[in-house]
Amino acid sequence: MTATQTIGSAASPKGAAAPSPAADVAIDCRVEKIFYGNFLAVRDSHVPVQKGKITGFIGPSGCGKSTVLRSLNRMNDMITGFKLEGHVHFMGQDLYASYVDPVVVRRYIGMVFQQPNPFSMSIYDNVAFGLRLNRFKGNLDDKVEHALRRAALWDEVKDKLKASGLSLSGGQQQRLCIARAVATEPTVLLMDEPCSALDPIATRRVEQLMLELKDDYTIALVTHNMQQATRVADITAFFGVDISQGGRTGYLVEMGETKQIFEEPREQLTKQYIRGEFS
Amino acid sequence: MASNPFSAAAVAGAITQPPTGRDYLVDRSFRSLALVGAVLIIALMAYILYEIGGQAWPAISKYHIDFLTTSAWNVQDGVFGILPVIWGTLYSSLLALLIGGFFGLTVAIFLSQDFLPPRLAFVFRTIIEMLAAIPSVVFGLWGIFVVIPAIRPVANWLHESFGWIPFFSTSLSGPGLAPATIVLAIMILPTVAAISQDALNLVPYRTKEAAYGMGATRWEAILKVMVPTAAGGIFSAMVLGFGRALGETMALAMLIGNSNTISLSLFSPAKTLASLLASNFPEAGPIEVEALMYAALVLLLITLIVNIAGIGILQVTQRRISGKS
Numbered sequence: 311m312t313a314t315q316t317i318g319s320a321a322s323p324k325g326a327a328a329p330s331p332a333a334d335v336a337i338d339c340r341v342e343k344i345f346y347g348n349f350l351a352v353r354d355s356h357v358p359v360q361k362g363k364i365t366g367f368i369g370p371s372g373c374g375k376s377t378v379l380r381s382l383n384r385m386n387d388m389i390t391g392f393k394l395e396g397h398v399h400f401m402g403q404d405l406y407a408s409y410v411d412p413v414v415v416r417r418y419i420g421m422v423f424q425q426p427n428p429f430s431m432s433i434y435d436n437v438a439f440g441l442r443l444n445r446f447k448g449n450l451d452d453k454v455e456h457a458l459r460r461a462a463l464w465d466e467v468k469d470k471l472k473a474s475g476l477s478l479s480g481g482q483q484q485r486l487c488i489a490r491a492v493a494t495e496p497t498v499l500l501m502d503e504p505c506s507a508l509d510p511i512a513t514r515r516v517e518q519l520m521l522e523l524k525d526d527y528t529i530a531l532v533t534h535n536m537q538q539a540t541r542v543a544d545i546t547a548f549f550g551v552d553i554s555q556g557g558r559t560g561y562l563v564e565m566g567e568t569k570q571i572f573e574e575p576r577e578q579l580t581k582q583y584i585r586g587e588f589s
Numbered sequence: 590m591a592s593n594p595f596s597a598a599a600v601a602g603a604i605t606q607p608p609t610g611r612d613y614l615v616d617r618s619f620r621s622l623a624l625v626g627a628v629l630i631i632a633l634m635a636y637i638l639y640e641i642g643g644q645a646w647p648a649i650s651k652y653h654i655d656f657l658t659t660s661a662w663n664v665q666d667g668v669f670g671i672l673p674v675i676w677g678t679l680y681s682s683l684l685a686l687l688i689g690g691f692f693g694l695t696v697a698i699f700l701s702q703d704f705l706p707p708r709l710a711f712v713f714r715t716i717i718e719m720l721a722a723i724p725s726v727v728f729g730l731w732g733i734f735v736v737i738p739a740i741r742p743v744a745n746w747l748h749e750s751f752g753w754i755p756f757f758s759t760s761l762s763g764p765g766l767a768p769a770t771i772v773l774a775i776m777i778l779p780t781v782a783a784i785s786q787d788a789l790n791l792v793p794y795r796t797k798e799a800a801y802g803m804g805a806t807r808w809e810a811i812l813k814v815m816v817p818t819a820a821g822g823i824f825s826a827m828v829l830g831f832g833r834a835l836g837e838t839m840a841l842a843m844l845i846g847n848s849n850t851i852s853l854s855l856f857s858p859a860k861t862l863a864s865l866l867a868s869n870f871p872e873a874g875p876i877e878v879e880a881l882m883y884a885a886l887v888l889l890l891i892t893l894i895v896n897i898a899g900i901g902i903l904q905v906t907q908r909r910i911s912g913k914s
């Protein structure tokens with residue numbers, strides 16, 4: 311309960327938040343080490359996610375983009391053996407403080423997963439799920455339609471809202487998951503390669519949605535698509551893999567304005583990666 | 590074996606090639622074997638129905654449908670009716686399903702949703718499965734010497750204080766529905782728990798992740814996502830548990846009191862088809878045997894109907910849920 315109130319009150323623009331870092335940072339993520347069991351997956355990554363902006367995470371496969379993203383709303387807590395050293399501050403609160411309930415965290419920080427994962431219930435119920443969870447009292451139909459329109463899915467499903475979410479194609483399922491996540495309008499939205507299963511048109515519409523949402527919300531986006539990063543991300547974080555200590559450990563190579571990362575990267579590694587010299 | 594229309598595509602040293610004749614042979618043998626198995630099972634079922642039906646035929650032609658709608662069982666006068674027995678069978682099984690199903694599902698949730706470390710959950714599951722291995726007669730003895738004395742004071746207190754409620758309208762003098770149902774519930778619990786647990790374990794991890802990702806609490810995730818997703822399997826578990834309760838014989842014959850009464854009271858003695866067969870067959874003369882065969886046929890049909898209805902309901906709901914209509 312304490313956690314609800316603290317985060318809730320801090321959500322107001324000038325809430326009396328605890329010593330917060332730069333006021334324009336929504337999630338201040340300072341990972342020292344992330345372990346899965348004994349495996350050091352990510353080290354030394356300071357990734358401040360700016361309020362009202364889209365932060366893109368790019369980097370080769372297995373460098374820990376999903377791992378870092380998922381630790382921003384404590385999704386990794388479900389994995390046995392997961393351990394985070396360092397801290398993640400949201401609205402001036404340490405998300406990993408012992409009194410913070412991950413359930414509360416996830417209500418404010420929503421997530422779209424790398425794999426589409428709709429519930430085996432109707433399309434309508436899928437989108438209404440979060441609204442009902444939050445005891446939304448307004449017009450459910452309107453909210454569901456709005457969310458489906460935002461996810462560029464409305465036209466395809468408006469005549470079969472009662473059909474199962476699992477009856478949709480892979481790309482449609484992914485957009486359904488996007489609709490489900492945006493329906494509750496979480497303060498921060500974490501998106502893990504939301505467009506990897508989408509065709510170019512749906513991809514554009516989802517990108518449009520992200521640009522639309524960022525006026526009011528904060529987005530962190532993992533993508534393998536360099537063009538997508540340049541199109542939508544304001545800030546880009548580039549992760550690399552360090553194999554010097556034996557294992558494959560991911561770390562933040564550099565982070566900055568997207569334009570700077572792509573046009574004049576400071577690090578040689580970044581330059582090579584965005585030129586497509588390795589993946 | 591089969592002709593390959595694409596043989597022209599095969600160049601020297603190509604790796605891809607059509608399945609060989611042997612591959613096709615194995616494939617076909619497996620299919621025939623499966624078909625033979627399926628046909629054998631259906632044939633066995635039909636044979637049992639035919640055989641029991643044949644033995645019951647004299648009784649069917651003598652008592653007609655009255656057999657199902659009357660209550661007297663009088664060997665001297667050759668009057669047979671099994672209405673109270675059908676009632677006792679369905680009532681005791683439904684009550685057992687209500688209790689055993691509820692606790693079975695609870696146990697399944699407890700063992701599958703990370704309430705326990707995996708190893709401990711496995712130990713618990715094994716213990717519960719061992720319940721299924723306890724012989725029926727042991728359950729019966731336990732019922733007589735433990736359950737009945739334990740619940741009698743409670744039952745009689747309920748009867749004295751709330752006797753106006755139909756369920757408590759008689760007192761419990763010894764054997765009766767309540768102890769029989771409790772024991773029956775424990776006997777079907779392992780079935781319900783094990784199959785429900787398997788169904789819950791089959792829910793993909795990413796579905797669970799989606800539920801927690803939306804900010805669901807553990808109970809919200811379990812009740813709103815996990816259980817509905819596994820509903821098909823859980824329903825099958827209930828149907829199997831109900832089937833098991835319908836056919837349970839020995840423990841019931843020992844505990845239910847074997848009395849031809851139709852009563853809503855949980856404390857009244859009753860009789861079930863299986864217990865009727867078990868207790869009357871040994872000393873039955875030829876005429877009673879015919880009647881008992883008729884009763885056996887009724888039990889068989891009830892079980893068949895329950896299972897077929899279960900499968901039907903399952904298919905309809907599955908189709909609705911998976912959307913593959």
Ligand SMILES: Nc1ncnc2c1ncn2[C@@H]1O[C@H](COP(=O)(O)OP(=O)(O)OP(=O)(O)O)[C@@H](O)[C@H]1O
Pocket residue numbers: 346349351370371372373374375376377378389424558560
């Ligand atoms: N649940 C887990 N248990 C153990 N190790 C894991 C788990 N999830 C990820 N890892 C490991 O952590 C490292 C980082 O994985 P992560 O999924 O974060 O990579 P990624 O950057 O998202 O890759 P991709 O672009 O392919 O999605 C990998 O080496 C992976 O094997």
Ligand SMILES: [Mg+2]
Pocket residue numbers: 375376377424502532
């Ligand atoms: Mg990933």
